[in-house]
Amino acid sequence: MKVVDILSSRRLQLGVLSIAAVFLVYMWITNQPDNNPALLPPISDIVASFFTNLNSGNLLSALGASLFRITMGFFIGTTLALIVGCMVGWYKTIEYLVDPLIEAVRPIPPLAYIPIIIIWFGIDEFSRVLIITIACFMVCVVNVIAGMKNVPQVYVDAASTMGASRFQVFRTVAIPAATPFIITGYRIALGAAWTTLVASELLAAQNGLGFLLQEGRRYFATDQVMMVIVIIGGCAFIMDRIFRRIQAYLMQWSEARE
Amino acid sequence: MPEIKVNDLTHTFGKGSPNALTVLEGIDLTFETGSFNTIIGTSGCGKSTLLKMMAGLFDPSDGEMTLDGTVIKGTDRRRGMVFQQDAVFPWMTVAKNISYGPRLRGASKSDQREIETKWAKMVGLTGFEDRWPRELSGGMRKRVDIGRVYANDPDVLLMDEPFGALDAQTKERMQSDLLETWSTTKKTVVFVTHDIEEAIFLSDNIIVLSSRPGRVHHIEKVTLPRPRSNEMRLTEEFLEIKRRLWGMLDH
Known part of the structure; x- marks a missing residue:
């Protein structure tokens, strides 16, 4: 275009x-x-806060820390979800074994794990990445399983009658047929990653975007709070756009491509 | 040598349960090598079930089937199948669909190319090799299905109402083209349909199944000369067979 x-x-x-x-x-x-700038800071203040934090290096280091956590948690969580989801969705025995467990754990919001994770591992980087990993895994794995279970039987039958082994069917039919579901799972996981990131940083962090938010609240710097919200929105938006590009590329065969 | 034999086959869905439903009973059939056979019957007579069992997609509850004397168990590439539904893999281009079978067995890139070109031509898809299936019409996708199965070089072709979803004109074209492909390769075909005219036009033998449970009611030898042309559909001999078969199917 x-x-x-x-x-x-x-x-x-x-x-x-x-x-x-x-x-x-x-x-x-x-x-x-009669507007109270302490509650609703004018845009000029928000922009000024952006430059202050940019020049002091606070913003970039916070952004760096947050993006690192997101990337790690998202990557590990979705990769595990892909592996586990494929196994559960494709092998009946594993499904019967693991699916009840996933269903039991799934309704628990990932943030509920924060206290126990802090008790076990302390307030450090590992804990924060772990929470994001759990969140990404849980939302993604459900989609991967759904994708594997919705592979049209006729494709499986067609491949089998052409001599494909069970594993070949899995690799050449199930995975590509499940791609739309898998990608959706990844996109939802990205959203979940942002949600849990900010929450975990609000509670327990010395840096990161969530920490900047918390700091803004503590010092009543509403302009800083507003600025960070806009930054988070912007980052999440850009990541989602990148994801859509990848999706469009992987789904060029599909009728339902965007 | 008889290629496929069906020996005293009976199939009951949910055998042993109170809702058990016997769909096929005491089927004995022999399909000679290189012949074109069609199974007809009203819907629910178990003709698709029989075909799927021949493909090895599931086992009959009683009796067995053999291919060249070996009992059929599970799927393998010797018995290729064209399905009623659209089975073209939408995530592969036309060419990749055609060379899917050879690729499973590790065919070289140049062999794949050769097969793709050859079978795209045989089924009339030259020039469409790099298209996605979503860009093709229903008839063309069926051509991909057929080309893909042929390119896999099975001994037997099982076809489950492959043209059922096509409009009348496309259907006639596809039937003529299928016969042309069949005559150059002479593979045994077992074709399922509920369309009497389609059965007569294509077949050497027509097996009429009665329904619920499906039993072999009649086997009609079609002696119309080959190659068959569309004009034959209006000959007295053709219509005579059509009348006879029509009377046998319970309407």
Whole structure:
């Protein structure tokens, strides 16, 4: 798509319009004479806070710490989910063995593990990555299992009658047929990673974006809190966009591709 | 030498349970090497079940089937199957679908290319090799299915109402093209359909199954000359067979 096409797309225009509307309403409210800037800081303050934290190096180090945790937790959690999900979804024996366990543990919000993890491992990097890993694993594994169980039987039969072994069917049919589910699992896991990251940093961290939020609250620096919220939103948005690109590439065969 | 034999086969779904349903009973059949055989019967007569058992997708509750004297157990590449549903892998291009079987057995890149080119041509898909299945019509996807099974070089071709979902004109084209492919390879075909005209046009032998439970009711030898042409569909001999078979199927 050419730049001109993108700019003239109705979808983009309306998207920009809605964001601009929120922005303008916010500006209008903060410009009212009786607005309390300590509760609703004007945009100029938020931008100033951004540059202050950027120049002091606080923002980049917080961003670095958070992105590291997200990446580690997301990568380990989804990889485990892929392995476990494939086994559970493909082998009946393993399913009967492991599925009740997953179903029992699944409704527990990952944040509920924070106290026990702190007791066991202390407040350190490992604990925070572990919580994100658990969160990513739990949401992703369910999708991988669903994907494996929804492989159309006719594809499995077609491959078998052409002489494919059970493992060949798994590799050449089940995995690609389950890809749409697996990718969805990864995308949901990314969202879960952000949620648990901020929560774990709010509770127990000396750095990271969640810590910056907490610090802003403690010193009543609402502009800093607002700034970090926008940064988190931006990062999560960019990551999701990258993911959609990967999805579009992997799903070029699909009717339902984006 | 008779290639596929079905010996006193009976199949009961849920055998032993109060809801047990016997779909096939005492089936004895022999399919000669290189012949084109069609099984017809009303829906629910167990014809698809019989075909799936011949493919090895599941075992009959009683009796057995043999291919060249060896008992059929489980699936293998000697018995290829074309399904009623669309079984083309949507995540592979047309070419990759066609060379799927050889690739399973580690065929070299150049062998794969050769097979892809040859079978794309045989089923009339030259020029579409790099397309995704979603870009093709239902008829063309069926061609991919058939090309893929042929490219896998089985001894027997099992076809379960492969043209059932196609419009009348596409169906006639596909039937003629299938006969052409069949005549160049002379593989044994067992074809299931509920379309009497399709059965007569394609077959050497038509097996009529009665329904619930399915039993062999009649075997019709079709002696129309080959190659068959669409004009034959209107000949007296063709219509005579059609009338006879029509009377046998319970409507």
